[in-house]
Amino acid sequence: MRVLFTVSDWSAHYAPMIPLGWALQAAGHEVRVLCTPAQAEPVSRAGLTPVPLLGGLDMVTQTRLLYFWDAQAGRRPYPGLPLHPVTGEELASLDDFDFPAWARENKREIATAVKGNYEGTLDFARRWGADLVVHDPLAVEGLLAAKVTGVPAVLHAWGPVGTDEEEPALRLLPEDPAGFFPRHGVGALGPDLIEHVVDPCPGDLRLPTRAHRLPVRYTPYNGPGEMPAWVLEQPDRPRVCVIWGNSLTRMFGPRSFIVPEVVAALGELDVEVVLTGTPQDIAALGELPANVRAFERFPLQFLLPTCAAVVHHGGAGCTMTSVAAGVPQLALTFAAEQQANGTRVAAAGAGVHLRGDLADRDTVRSLVRRLLDEPSFAKAALHLREENRERPTQAALVRELERLVADRTAGRAA
Numbered sequence: 001m002r003v004l005f006t007v008s009d010w011s012a013h014y015a016p017m018i019p020l021g022w023a024l025q026a027a028g029h030e031v032r033v034l035c036t037p038a039q040a041e042p043v044s045r046a047g048l049t050p051v052p053l054l055g056g057l058d059m060v061t062q063t064r065l066l067y068f069w070d071a072q073a074g075r076r077p078y079p080g081l082p083l084h085p086v087t088g089e090e091l092a093s094l095d096d097f098d099f100p101a102w103a104r105e106n107k108r109e110i111a112t113a114v115k116g117n118y119e120g121t122l123d124f125a126r127r128w129g130a131d132l133v134v135h136d137p138l139a140v141e142g143l144l145a146a147k148v149t150g151v152p153a154v155l156h157a158w159g160p161v162g163t164d165e166e167e168p169a170l171r172l173l174p175e176d177p178a179g180f181f182p183r184h185g186v187g188a189l190g191p192d193l194i195e196h197v198v199d200p201c202p203g204d205l206r207l208p209t210r211a212h213r214l215p216v217r218y219t220p221y222n223g224p225g226e227m228p229a230w231v232l233e234q235p236d237r238p239r240v241c242v243i244w245g246n247s248l249t250r251m252f253g254p255r256s257f258i259v260p261e262v263v264a265a266l267g268e269l270d271v272e273v274v275l276t277g278t279p280q281d282i283a284a285l286g287e288l289p290a291n292v293r294a295f296e297r298f299p300l301q302f303l304l305p306t307c308a309a310v311v312h313h314g315g316a317g318c319t320m321t322s323v324a325a326g327v328p329q330l331a332l333t334f335a336a337e338q339q340a341n342g343t344r345v346a347a348a349g350a351g352v353h354l355r356g357d358l359a360d361r362d363t364v365r366s367l368v369r370r371l372l373d374e375p376s377f378a379k380a381a382l383h384l385r386e387e388n389r390e391r392p393t394q395a396a397l398v399r400e401l402e403r404l405v406a407d408r409t410a411g412r413a414a
Contacts, residue, residue: 001405004130005033006121006142010059010247011042011223012317013136016200017156019219020134021048023394024401032128034121034142045224053120054141056113061085063251068097075169078334078357083253090253111178118180121145131405134198137163137172140189147186147193150412152404154214156198159316160344161337162207163191169336196404198397200320202387204348214400217391220321225299231306235272238308238372241327242266242275243300245315248334249281256334258359260285262311263292265365271372274303301325308378309371311364313356314338319345326385328377330367332356349380 003024007014014033021031025048033043036054043050057065064085071082072094081091091097121141125133126149133153135142146153155163161170176189187193197211200218242263248256259281266273267289275282276298288294300318304310304325312318314333319341322329329351331342342353352367371377392400 001131001402002030002032002129003132003134003401004125004128004142004145005031005048006054006133006135006139006145007033007035007039007043008059008136008138009036009038009054009056011039012245012247012315013138013158014039014043014156015221015223015317016158016218016320017134017136018046018048018221019394020156020198020216020397021046023398027395027398027402029398032124032130034124034139042223046221051124053124054117054139056110056117060088060247060250063247064088065099067252068094068099072099078255078355080253080255083251088250114178115180117141118144122148122184125149125151131409132401134401138174140174140176143189143193144181144184144186147181148184150408152196152401152408153194154196154198154401154404155194155211157200157207157209159320159337159341160201160205160207161316161340162199162209163194163197164208164210165340167336167340170340172337200391202323202384202391205323205344205384214397215391216397217393218320218324218388219394220301220317220324222300222317222321223297225297225302227299227302231302235306237270237272239272239274239306240266240269240368240372241300241303241307241310242273242277243310243312243318244275244277244281245313245318247315248313252334256313256356257281257284258332258356261359261361262332262364263288265361266311266368267292268365269368271308271368274298274307276300276303309368311368314342314353316341323350323381323384324388326382328371328381330354330364330371332359332364348384349376350384351377351381 033048034051037052040050040052067082068085070076122145125145133142133146143153181189194211197209198214273292275294282294300321307327310322310327311330314331331353333339333342334356345351346353
């Protein structure tokens, strides 16, 4: 069968879909990934075939606009002002960015891009003859194409946030102000249109959805990279990993870069610290404590199984890779979805969550000590890991998807 992936303009959003793509190809199916030009190279490096048809605002600008809108509406829970949505500079006042003027100037270009994404995806799905569409929560162009062409559509979640969330900030499906979905006769865009959801979250992290749930084992993919032999060596003292995503500072601002405080806190503990980050972030730290080693973009799936604890910003990739590795987590978060990830891991007993703006050296040091000293965290983290391992494999999910397509084909024939 021919399977069309549609993905948003951020590699972390579709990283959990990459192993499914491998499994589909291993089973003899064809996979094409509709993406923006910026994602063509990462998709290709992952061993899948990109089709760079999508366009529009990049994810960083979209997120900055959202944070600015929330600040204007009085919904910003963190101190300070958001970044300038276009330049990324720190604002002295909300009046320094004229949102209505920007919207008027860019309305036509944005509308043209959105229309092009929907129509281009539908055209490609028809001409290529897609039998199934798998999309991430933000890439709903694939959902529309599937509904119009009559093939099954499957939303692939990237973490514990689901399709039916009570908190508005956690509702990931984009809006459809131009009414493209009703215009094509498939109803309004919303959770009711989602029929099938791939849920990679074990146990208590099971995401909220009313759709038909397709459970799968979370299989980490953190990009290509080498596995050094030293990760197989048992460390002399507890190893703590620090992960800081490359998106946070660009989207939230320099106030969110609390890695210096984290590193200073861990430098005072009798632990081995492995820090992964961008070259810019690592350079900004200057001289590191003697017990800290820094690596650029180290693939987490190789490192985390050797760790006794992990500190991260609450991103779904960090959260779920830590779950798969069975590592207790400290999530220091700055955004609603990250906060949900952190609180849900904490509710499962496998970690601790703290808003990033409340994190200082003493608090971080104390919380990491708790993760290392209180056995309940390690026990709960290992329990989540085992629950994940007991879930259906990617190969089993492929068989479920084959049945979906076969049932839909039989139904149309009848």
